[in-house]
Every structure is written in structure tokens, then in C-alpha cells.
Amino acid sequence: MTWEYSEKTKQLFMDAVHGAPGTHMGEIADPDGFGEHGSIACGDALRFTFRCDRHPSDPLQDKIVEARYLTFGCTSAIAASEALCAIIEEGGFTPIQALTITNQDIVEYVGGLPEAKIHCSVMGAEALEAAVFNWAMKRGVDLTALGLDITRQEQEEGRLVCKCFGVTEPYLRRKIAELSLRSIPEITNAIKAGGACMACHHAPGGLQDILDEVWGRQPSGSVALPTVPEARAEAGPSLAELSWYQLAKQIERVIDEDIRPRLQADGGDLEIVDIKEMIVYCRLVGACASCAGAAGTMKLLVERLLKERVDERVRVIAI
Amino acid sequence: MNLVYADNNATTRVAPEVLEAMRPFLDESYFNPSSMYDAAAGPAAAVKAARASLARHLGGVRPDEILFTSCATESNNTAIFGVVKANPSRRHVITSSVEHPAVLNVCRELERQGLEVTYLPVDRQGRLDLADLVRALRRDTLLVTVMHANNETGVVFPIAELARIVKETDPSIVVHSDATQTVGKLPIDLVGELGHVDLLAFSGHKLHAPKGIGALFVRRGTPCRPLLLGGHQESGRRGGTENVAFMVGLATALELAAATHDVDEPHVTGLRNRLERELLARIPLVEINGAGAPRLGNTSNVSCHFVEGEGILYQLAAAGICASSGSACTSGSLEPSHVLRSMGVPFSAAHGSVRFSFSRYTTETEVERILAVLPEVIASLRRLSPYWDTTTNQPRPEAAGMLHGAAAAHPR
Numbered sequence: 001m002t003w004e005y006s007e008k009t010k011q012l013f014m015d016a017v018h019g020a021p022g023t024h025m026g027e028i029a030d031p032d033g034f035g036e037h038g039s040i041a042c043g044d045a046l047r048f049t050f051r052c053d054r055h056p057s058d059p060l061q062d063k064i065v066e067a068r069y070l071t072f073g074c075t076s077a078i079a080a081s082e083a084l085c086a087i088i089e090e091g092g093f094t095p096i097q098a099l100t101i102t103n104q105d106i107v108e109y110v111g112g113l114p115e116a117k118i119h120c121s122v123m124g125a126e127a128l129e130a131a132v133f134n135w136a137m138k139r140g141v142d143l144t145a146l147g148l149d150i151t152r153q154e155q156e157e158g159r160l161v162c163k164c165f166g167v168t169e170p171y172l173r174r175k176i177a178e179l180s181l182r183s184i185p186e187i188t189n190a191i192k193a194g195g196a197c198m199a200c201h202h203a204p205g206g207l208q209d210i211l212d213e214v215w216g217r218q219p220s221g222s223v224a225l226p227t228v229p230e231a232r233a234e235a236g237p238s239l240a241e242l243s244w245y246q247l248a249k250q251i252e253r254v255i256d257e258d259i260r261p262r263l264q265a266d267g268g269d270l271e272i273v274d275i276k277e278m279i280v281y282c283r284l285v286g287a288c289a290s291c292a293g294a295a296g297t298m299k300l301l302v303e304r305l306l307k308e309r310v311d312e313r314v315r316v317i318a319i
Numbered sequence: 320m321n322l323v324y325a326d327n328n329a330t331t332r333v334a335p336e337v338l339e340a341m342r343p344f345l346d347e348s349y350f351n352p353s354s355m356y357d358a359a360a361g362p363a364a365a366v367k368a369a370r371a372s373l374a375r376h377l378g379g380v381r382p383d384e385i386l387f388t389s390c391a392t393e394s395n396n397t398a399i400f401g402v403v404k405a406n407p408s409r410r411h412v413i414t415s416s417v418e419h420p421a422v423l424n425v426c427r428e429l430e431r432q433g434l435e436v437t438y439l440p441v442d443r444q445g446r447l448d449l450a451d452l453v454r455a456l457r458r459d460t461l462l463v464t465v466m467h468a469n470n471e472t473g474v475v476f477p478i479a480e481l482a483r484i485v486k487e488t489d490p491s492i493v494v495h496s497d498a499t500q501t502v503g504k505l506p507i508d509l510v511g512e513l514g515h516v517d518l519l520a521f522s523g524h525k526l527h528a529p530k531g532i533g534a535l536f537v538r539r540g541t542p543c544r545p546l547l548l549g550g551h552q553e554s555g556r557r558g559g560t561e562n563v564a565f566m567v568g569l570a571t572a573l574e575l576a577a578a579t580h581d582v583d584e585p586h587v588t589g590l591r592n593r594l595e596r597e598l599l600a601r602i603p604l605v606e607i608n609g610a611g612a613p614r615l616g617n618t619s620n621v622s623c624h625f626v627e628g629e630g631i632l633y634q635l636a637a638a639g640i641c642a643s644s645g646s647a648c649t650s651g652s653l654e655p656s657h658v659l660r661s662m663g664v665p666f667s668a669a670h671g672s673v674r675f676s677f678s679r680y681t682t683e684t685e686v687e688r689i690l691a692v693l694p695e696v697i698a699s700l701r702r703l704s705p706y707w708d709t710t711t712n713q714p715r716p717e718a719a720g721m722l723h724g725a726a727a728a729h730p731r
Contacts (some may be wrong), residue, residue, distance in 0.1 A: 003633060017634060017699035025703050040706065040721055041666045043627065043646065043655065047705040070705035072670075074629035074646070078703060164654070196654040273450045279488055281453045317487045319449045319480070 005075060006111030012079035024085035026068040032138065033064075033095060035130025037123045042165050042192060044073030044120065046081055048127040050088065052095070052135070059139035064093050069127075076110070076117040083109040084124040095132045096146065101125065103179070103190075118189045122179070161206060164196035169210065176214050184208060247311065248275040254309045255282075259302055263288055270302065278313045280306065294318070323640040323685040327525070328470050328500060328618060328676035333568070334527035340571040341529075344564035352561050353552070362563045369570035376573045377519070377536060378508035386535040386553050387566050391499040392421040394520030394535035395464075397546040397557065398495045399425045402462050402518070403434065405542035406493075409461035415439045415447060415476070416661040418466050422497050423657075426464070439465070444611035445474035445662050452481060453488075460492050467498040467519075468505070471645055471658040471674060472609035473618025475501070482515035493517045493541060499525055503576035504584075504615055509536060517541040523565065527678070528572035532565035583679040588616030590677050590686050595619055601694045603712055604722075608664060608672065617677045620645070622659075622668035624722065625707050625714055626700040631673055634696040640689055645672040667706070667714075667721040 005013075016023050031049035038045035047070045055061035067085035071078050083106045088098055103121035107113050113121060136143050158168030172193060181187045184207050188195040193207065200206040255270060263269055268288025273281040282302070284294050291297065295318070303316040324332070344362060352363035367382075374382040388394045399422065403412075414426050416438040426436045437455040439447055447465070463485050468475040482494040495518035498507065502519075503526025509516060518541060522533035537543055537556070549558020576583070595607050598621060608620040623631065628646025635642055645656030646669070654660070655669040664672070675689065701707040706718035714722065 003636075013630070013633065014637070016703060017630070017696075019699075019702065027705075036705075040625075040670070040718075043666075043670050045705055070703060072625060072704045072706055073627050075633045077627070078630060274453045276453070276456070281450075281484070315487075317453075317484055319453060319484055 003075070004114045005079070006113075008109075008111030009076055009079040009113070012082040012110060013075045016078050016082050024068050024082055024089075025070070027070055028066060028068050031131075032062070033131035033135035035127040035132070035134055037126040037130060038073070039166075040072060044071070044077045044123060046071045046073070046077070046123050046127045048081070048084065048124075048131050050095075050131055050135075059141050060094065060096060062094055062135075062139065064088050064095060064098060073120065073123075074117075076113055077120040077123065079110050080106050080113070080120040080124045083121075084128060088128075095135045096148075098128060099132055099148065101128060115185075115189045119192050122175075122190050159205070161210065162193035162196075162200050165192045167191060167193040169205075172207070172210055173214060176211065181211075182215065183211070187211075244277060247278075250310050251275055251280055251306060251314065254306055255280075255302070258305055258309065262301070263297075266291075273319050278311065278315055280314060280316045281319050282316065283319050321639065323688045325675040325677060325681065325685065325689060326641045326643050327678040327681070328473075328674065329643055330524045330530060331527045331678050332680060333529050334572060334575055336575055337528055337568045337571045341564040341568040344567055348563075352563060353550070362561075365563055365567050366561050369566040372570040372574060373534060376507075376577050377502075378510040378513070380509050380536060381539065383554060384536055384539055386537055386557050387561065387569075388533040388535055388557060389531055389562070390533040391419075391497065391520050391522035391525075392533075393546070394522070394533045395419075395421040395495075395497055396425055397535055398518040398520055398537075398543065399429070399462065399464060400546055401543035402493045402495070402541075403429060403432075404544035406461050409459045409491075411435045411437070411457050411460045413437045413439065413452065413455045413460060413463045413465075415441065415465050417441055417445065417469055417471075417658040418464070419470055419497060419499065421499075422464055422466065434461075441474075441661050443663050445469060445472050445609040445658070446612045447476055447481075449477065449480060449484060452484060456485065456488050456492070458489075460489070462493045462495060464495040464497070467496050467501040468615050469609070469658060470500050471656055472612075472620045472662075473500070473615035473676075474609040474612045475505070475614060478516060479512045482513065486515040493543075495520070497521075500615060500618075502526060503573060504617065506577075506580070509538070518543065523569040523572055526572045526576050528568040529565060532562060532569045534569065579679060584616055586679060587677040587681065590681055590683065591616055591619050591675075594675060594686050594689060595621070597690050598693065601690070602697050604714065605697075606668060608659060608662065608668075619675045620659075621673050621675070622664060623671040623673070623697045624665075624667045625704050625718065626671040626697055628671050628673055630700050631671065631693075631696055634699070635673075635689075635692065638688075638692045638696075640692060642689075643674045645674065646670045665721060667718070 016025055028049040028051050032052040033050045035048045049068050050064045051066040052062040053065045067088045069081040069085055071081040087101055087105060087109055103125040106121040106124045158170035161167055161169050161172055175191050179190050181190055184194055184201055187193050187207055194201055202208050260270055266287055268284060268286035271283050271285050298316055298318050306314040348361045350359040350362050352359055352366050370382045370385050373385045374380045412429055412434055430436050439451050441447055465476055467478050478496050485492050485494050494516050496516055498519050498521045502521035517538045519536040524530040545556045547558050552558055552561055598605055604624040606622050608622055628644030632644050645659050659669040659672055702709050706714055708715045
């Protein structure tokens with residue numbers, strides 16, 4: 001799987017990492033607009049700032065004259081961040097006009113993105129939106145009065161659907177509609193949701209259910225695939241049977257009273273790792289651990305005494 | 320510009336000696352070893368000799384315990400599914416959380432089929448705790464399958480100890496090991512040290528044989544049903560016309576590895592140690608994943624905090640350096656390496672991991688090139704990173720906490 005980036009994407013990335021003239025890496029001190037999107041856990045994060053030529057009386061006539069980014073992310077995330085800043089600066093937009101920039105504009109600017117990288121352009125559009133919202137607060141602009149609905153709270157307040165990437169139901173619904181996402185792979189490519197453990201794909205109230213609700217049920221869409229189970233440590237079998245319990249206690253007593261004192265006299269000791277039915281898993285520690293006769297000690301001292309004093313069937317395994 | 324190839328855990332260059340040994344069986348001696356005419360005797364003898372050579376180099380096992388396959392993935396599938404098919408009464412399997420997908424995804428398939436699988440955890444250095452194995456063993460445990468060395472970090476697992484504990488507990492439990500990364504790099508003794516291992520899988524292309532050939536050691540008496548049914552080849556345990564040239568190639572490669580081991584091992588380890596020493600000295604906030612555990616001498620998994628691995632690889636590739644990464648953007652999924660997450664490597668480092676893996680063909684000059692390029696690549700990406708303060712060349716104060724917390728898997 002090699003890189004499928006356009007020449008423009010590669011160029012934007014290489015210029016950015018080399019700090020070529022005209023690139024936009026950095027952060028504006030005391031910016032007029034500040035927005036962030038993503039997190040280090042998700043694998044990419046963008047901090048976007050812009051500075052305006054402020055209009056003396058009408059904030060709506062502020063013009064964005066400088067845009068900067070800091071991005072943690074892959075080649076296309078960095079190229080998309082460059083593209084975002086370049087589009088804004090070249091356009092001479094007001095912040096409200098800048099809101100018309102979509103992730104699709106970013107995709108076109110970078111000369112197209114592989115499907116699995118579409119989320120890089122969405123990250124740019126999201127950070128821009130957040131920055132404009134921040135500008136509006138600072139400048140006392142009422143976006144709702146302008147008929148704009150930027151509700152940054154929805155990410156925090158909705159029901160969590162994709163736990164891996166922290167994506168909520170209201171956000172999913174908005175993005176599914178805005179970006180015309182029709183299938184689970186399209187959702188994952190655009191906003192990452194469902195891209196890790198996949199447990200939310202076909203769970204009740206999961207991605208497929210939300211897609212069905214937004215677009216109407218698609219007859220072929222939802223086959224209930226089994227989800228990938230989580231890795232987990234097994235607790236081991238229950239030793240709840242009283243006889244095993246008593247046996248283990250007896251083993252422990254013989255080790256404590258008859259075996260450990262002898263080993264301790266030689267500067268060593270015995271650590272019980274586990275007792276499972278008739279098998280005692282243990283390790284010699286201290287001076288005994290490095291003793292050449294360790295294997296013999298286990299069999300001739302530990303196992304023999306346990307067989308004699310507890311049960312003929314007891315076995316000792318060194319670990 | 321000469322390519323710097325530092326991705327030998329992904330695949331290796333075919334050794335010239337191997338290619339030479341294979342050539343006749345692709346050319347004039349192309350006959351099916353199963354045919355009756357005299358001309359087929361050559362290929363038949365070559366298959367027999369290749370099998371005997373592999374058996375000898377795995378500690379002196381019996382030739383009929385060696386099964387040729389097409390790749391390590393097939394060997395692992397054959398071993399695991401084969402053992403499950405042969406033992407329907409036991410329903411519990413133990414593996415590790417850091418296996419290669421060729422084992423991990425087979426285990427997940429077993430879970431879908433109703434078996435129970437225990438995934439042994441690893442610690443921050445990538446080590447197994449054998450006490451976890453002991454706790455996991457059950458009366459209905461059928462199979463323990465744990466890799467010999469990890470492909471991403473090079474951490475070597477104590478397979479001999481593990482197999483002994485399993486067999487002393489219950490000799491009926493089958494022990495399988497995916498040794499794809501160790502055959503040809505570590506001595507493998509299936510009669511002595513690894514005498515308790517029942518099945519062992521590997522492939523040719525990690526040790527300078529071509530892609531498309533693998534092998535599975537199956538100890539006599541191990542209950543294991545075939546996966547590929549067909550002709551009488553491999554004593555009926557794996558149908559399909561013998562891939563004569565590639566079998567010869569695999570045997571030759573292993574002979575070569577054994578013959579040059581005493582030179583190759585210090586060579587790659589020396590280069591690897593030099594690389595790590597210099598990177599630690601030249602780049603702030605890097606860590607070597609698995610450095611505290613026994614490791615293969617050729618592998619280095621380097622995490623550079625607060626940068627993303629794909630951007631590193633892209634710039635390395637532009638400078639003619641081939642390596643790989645455990646970052647999400649290169650994994651084909653959106654999550655960083657399951658191995659690093661199992662080790663509890665923080666996200667700030669897991670996304671910025673790069674694996675360098677050397678071979679006998681790696682040169683001092685190649686390592687120099689990596690050392691000349693990588694520090695600036697990391698610096699260039701850190702200048703762009705919202706978590707890095709370029710003036711102090713340290714993480715920003717608000718990001719420093721990420722170095723220790725938020726490890727392991729995503730919240731589920």
C-alpha cells in the first residue's frame with residue numbers, strides 16, 4: 001500500500017515541512033479567530049488561527065488577512081491544513097464568507113484525496129468553523145441572527161455512538177446530511193467514526209441504524225455482522241469447590257511451615273504463582289533462583305514433601 | 320540515489336546463492352516430482368533434499384515432520400484450524416494480544432465459531448508474564464499459540480519455558496508458535512530447547528528466500544487435520560503440486576543463514592545498537608519500544624513523541640529510505656498498532672513509531688543515511704505540531720501530561 005497522493009498534495013506537504021516561503025505553519029498570537037479539531041488519540045489534530053483587518057464599526061466587514069495552522073497528522077492532514085490557509089488568504093474572505101468553504105473545496109485544492117483520507121479535509125473545515133465561531137464571540141456577532149447554526153456544543157452533549165473516536169449522535173446526524181454520507185465506509189472515511197473497534201457499526205442505535213433513519217431503510221444495507229470481540233484476560237477457572245480450596249490451603253501451609261524455612265536458611269525463598277487443582281506453580285527466588293540445583297530442589301524437596309504431606313497426586317511446575 | 324532498505328521484517332531480498340540454487344528447477348528441470356519418467360527424478364530428489372535440510376537445520380527433527388506451504392499465513396492457518404478440527408471436544412485457545420494478524424484473525428474466527436480465546440497481555444516492554452499463562456490454562460484448553468518474536472518490536476518470547484509449563488501441566492495441550500521472525504535469525508532447536516513445541520510456522524521471504532514459500536513443523540503424533548485437501552503431496556497433509564524451486568530456495572536460504580549466523584548476528588545487532596544510540600542522542604523525546612526486553616538484534620522500533628508516523632515515512636521515502644510505521648495512517652485501519660497499544664505506549668508515541676529492520680545486506684553507510692535524515696524529519700514535523708514548542712524543543716506544557724497517561728486501547 002503505497003501513497004496515492006496527488007502531486008499537489010505532495011508539494012504542499014514538502015513545502016510545509018521545509019518551511020518554504022508562502023507556507024502557513026505557525027500560530028497567530030492573540031488571534032481574531034481560534035479553532036481546534038481532533039486529538040492526539042485520534043491520530044490527527046489541527047489548531048487553526050486567523051487574523052482580521054478589523055472594520056472600525058461593522059465586524060461583519062472584517063477581512064481575514066492571515067491564517068496559520070499547527071497540525072499533528074499525516075501527509076494529507078498537513079497538506080489539507082496548508083490548503084485551508086491558502087484558500088482563505090487567497091479569497092480575501094470575511095469570516096462569514098469563509099464559512100462557505102467546505103471540505104470539498106479543500107479536497108479540490110489539494111488535487112483530490114484518497115477516500116480513506118477524506119477526514120483530513122473535514123478536519124480543516126471543522127477547525128475553520130470553530131475559529132469563526134470564536135471570532136463571532138469575540139466580536140459580538142450573533143450568528144444565529146444571521147441564520148447560521150453553529151452549535152459547537154453538540155459534540156459534547158449528545159449520546160456517544162463511536163466510543164473509539166468520541167463521536168456523538170447529533171454530530172453524526174449533521175455530518176451524514178451535510179456530506180451526504182450513505183454508508184458506514186463513507187462515514188469512516190469522512191469523520192473516522194466506526195474506524196477502530198467497529199462495535200458501533202451494527203449495534204442498536206449504531207451507525208447503520210442512524211443511516212437508516214436519515215436516509216430511510218435500505219433493503220440491502222444492514223446485515224447484522226458479528227462484532228469483533230475484545231481481547232481480555234481470562235480470570236482462570238473458579239476454585240470454588242471447597243475441597244480444592246482446602247487442598248490449596250493445605251499446600252500453602254506445608255510450603256509455609258515445612259519448605260520455606262529450609263530455603264530461607266539458605267538465603268532463598270519460594271513464591272507460589274498459582275495453585276490449580278493438583279498443580280502448584282511456583283518459582284524459587286533469592287539465592288535459590290540462581291542455584292545450580294534449582295530443578296532438583298523443586299522435585300526432591302518441594303514436590304516430595306507436598307506429595308508426602310498433602311496428597312500423592314500433587315505436582316509442582318517451576319515457572 | 321541508492322535505496323536504503325531498512326524494512327527486512329516486512330520482506331527481504333533474495334540471496335544470490337538462493338536464486339542460483341532455484342534456477343534449474345524453473346528452467347530445464349521443471350518436471351512434476353510425482354511423475355514416473357526419469358526426468359522427474361531430479362526434482363523429486365531436490366524436494367527430498369530440501370525437506371531433509373530444513374529438518375536438519377531445525378535441530379535435527381524428522382524430515383516427515385516438515386510440511387511445505389505457500390507462506391507463513393498458510394502455515395499458521397493450517398496449524399490452528401487443523402488442531403481445532405482434530406480435537407472437537409476441547410474449546411479453549413490461548414494466544415497473546417500482540418500476535419501477527421495471521422494468528423490473531425484466525426483466533427477471532429475461532430471465537431465466531433464458538434471457541435473461547437484468552438489473549439495474554441504484555442507489559443510496557445512487550446514482555447509476557449508466564450503467571451498469566453498459568454492462570455489462563457484450563458481443563459478444556461486445546462491449544463496455546465504464541466509467536467516466537469514480535470514482528471513490530473522484535474521482542475522475543477520465552478517459548479521454550481512456555482511450552483514446558485504447558486506440557487508439564489497437560490501433555491494433551493498442543494503448543495504452536497509463529498516463528499516467522501526468528502527462523503534464520505535465531506538458532507531453532509526443536510529437539511532440544513524447543514522440544515515441547517508441537518507446531519512451528521515460518522516463511523521463506525523473511526530470510527532471503529522468495530515470497531510464496533513457507534513451512535510448518537508438525538511434531539509426529541500431533542493431532543492436526545489438513546487445511547488444503549488434494550493429492551498425496553506432503554503425505555496427504557497439504558495437497559498441491561510441489562513448488563520445487565521455491566522449496567529448494569527456502570532450504571538454501573536456511574542453510575545460508577545457519578552458515579553466516581555468527582557473522583550476521585553481530586553485524587545487524589551492531590548496526591541496530593549504533594542507530595538507537597545515535598537517535599537517542601540526537602532527537603529529544605524518542606523512546607525505543609521493547610528496549611527493556613530480550614529482542615531480535617535486527618529490529619528497532621522507535622517512537623518519536625508528538626509526530627505522526629505516516630509523515631515520517633513519507634519524508635524518509637522521499638530521501639530513499641524504506642521503513643515502516645505502526646501509526647494509524649499506515650495501518651490500513653484508523654487505529655495505531657495493536658502491538659504498541661497492548662504495550663501501553665501512549666498515543667503521543669504510538670502514532671509516531673517507526674520500525675527499522677536490518678539484514679546481512681544492510682551497510683554502515685545505510686545506517687549513516689538514516690542518521691543523517693531522520694533527526695531533521697522529526698524536527699520538521701514537530702515544528703508543525705500543535706503539541707510541540709520549538710523554542711524549548713520540548714512538548715508544550717499542556718501536552719506533557721500525554722507522555723504518561725492515556726495509554727493502551729481506546730475506551731470501549
